[in-house]
Amino acid sequence: MSNKLSPRQKIRFRIRRKISGSSAKPRLSVFRSNTDIYVQLIDDVNGATLASASSREKDIAAQKVNKVEKSKLVGAAIARKSSELGIKDVVFDRSGYIYHGRIKAVAEGAREGGLAF
DSSP: OOTTSOHHHHHHHHHHHHOOOOSSSOEEEEEEOSSOEEEEEEETTTTEEEEEEETTSHHHHTSOOOHHHHHHHHHHHHHHHHHHTTOOBOEEEOTTOOSSTHHHHHHHHHHHTTOBO
16 A cells, blocks of 8 residues: 555545445445534445434534534434334444544434444
8 A cells, every 4th residue: 555545544444445335235335524424324235325424414503502412413413213114223333533522422323323343
């Protein structure tokens, strides 16, 4: 790998070699920017996004809470959307981020919402 590739990208590629999502058990992928957090349920077999949620959605963005608490709300929102699709089990993809803070909050919110991983 080239030196220009960020350490997070190296970790991300290493994780993606090991995990994959299907329509029965999709991959819960997390992207974290400085201000917002985005999650997607991805079916890697068909290359399709089944559901998504982010901290920019109106009901979540309207709440005046800190970023960690917003992340927990995003996790609960994706769990709600997945239950509407009849999905209970997912594979968690932290996308090279450390399982701490906002990433951990998304996972906890999704688990509380009924997702198993």
